[in-house]
Amino acid sequence: MGSTLAGKVALVAGGTRGASRAIATELGRAGATVYVTGRTTRTQRSEVDRAESIEDTADLVRAAGGEGIAVRVDHLERDQVAALAERIDAEQGRLDILVNGLWGGDNYLEWGKPVWEHSLDKGLRQVRLGIDAHLITHHHLLPLLIRRPGGLVVELTDGTAEYNARYRTGTALPFYLVKASAHPMAVGLAAELEPHGGTAVAFTPGWLRSEAMLEIYGVTEENWRDACAKEPHFCISETPTFSGRAVAALAADPDRARWSGQTVNSGQLAKVYGITDVDGSQPDAWRYIEEVEHAGKPADATGYR
Template sequence: MNELSGRVALVAGGTRGASRAIAVELGRAGATVYVTGRTTRAGRSEVDRPESIEDTADLVTAAGGKAVAIRADHLEADQVEALAKRIDAEEGRLDILVNGLWGGDRYLGWGKPVWEHSLEDGLRMFRLGIDAHVITSHFLLPLMIRRPGGLVVEMTDGTAEFNAHYREGTSLPYYVTKANAHLLAIAQAAELAAHDCTAVAFTPGWLRSEAMLDHFGVTEETWRDALEKVPHFAISETPAFSGRAVAALAADPDRNRWTGQTVSSGQLAKVYGIDDVDGSRPDAWRYIVEVEHAGKAADTTGYR
């Protein structure tokens, strides 16, 4: 598991969820992983959850990797610039940038049209999910282009095909924020091409994140209890599935074949032969389109 030995990664917003698992799996594969976020053991961000960047760093270390936890608000340009300077001083390079910055769940306003949605909350989502990503790329990509073969991963929610149409029941600010990752991947792929670097957008499937498990009142061990209320949750996957997929992508010498595209955990799992922790291989987005949104009864046969 040393495919990424000698590589340096930054997982921005690696406090929890898929981004945390990606940090762990990059470390397991040998990379030195810098983990940033706003929640530390000394204080929480506006997300107000207990997971911290130090917790993520400890998980990376437990997996056999090397981790450095740094508190940084990626909306503050001076903090991101200082982060870039620190990584440059300590490592002199950056090979993998995972842009998992978000923290906007409290502002969702599901089902409200834009004229009813809180303007303040909507603009905050844009700041957290778009501005923070651009600020991060502005300061960190100069480190990446020093060497060929770099990888940028813009975290999103939904495939490009799925997000080509507005999601009924969601909200305009959320939809625009998440769909923006597809454009970031396209644009950064074009700008990084001359430096032989790859940029993709990446989406997990229906993620059993810490917040999602809490929402359903279950744990990872008891998650199937949630199927009584939401049967289609049967297609859900662990954050580790995303971590394994991104680590495999980062280790692929031919990863540039994906540049400018949006890829999913299920899609990469097929290509790289990856399974979730239970040995299954969920293909969530195909299931969501072909089963859930088609109005069929929950049945994951052929989808995991």
């Protein structure tokens, strides 16, 4: 992609790991200056309690050719988010891309429990992490982003708008509310940004081979296909880099406003922008999930990647 985003300033909120980390890296590869925020540093861990840090992500951004700047921020703390906005303004005088990948609530999900049995404290914590933190971030950062027309906001979620229109049986109501909230949030942000020449989308990866997912299946990126013996439909999975490439291509598209207010996914954008995963394939996970997995067909990614 070269320097298609040279001179642009991006913030990846919650860029510690997973798709957000890869998005930060690929924005840097395209030439952007990328601020990476989160709660886990090399010396302090968040409640997620994993080793990946914002400094590690910033190093990846720099290794890819961009400028990576790690800033520890708890996005539920208004003063910290306001200070972040002031810092970016002082150092850059602009913000062109805001990727909101804040989450960290998986450990609070009590799978399959109805709301009256699910821990209320855990459910409310998920809402705080997945909805409140997003609103706080937008409140403080968007005044900087709208100074120039052409700003882009990307709300990360899990699932397409069509998929999340149905209740996600087997998860839990707080989790479902958080993940489904990205769709109306994109609609609302698009409407509010339009007078300022801005674009807002919700974005979902497919079946992501994140650091945590690889650990769950006891595999590495090199031998990930071994996990298909345990979960055959894992054959449609994709790397975080696939999401990173998709979002970077979207950010570099001068006609990106055509997507505003929509929920887009990695496989969809890959076809439009002609990008591939690291193995050269184009996994179309959400179409596969609907047409193969949920249809009860045997696992077979032929024609879907």
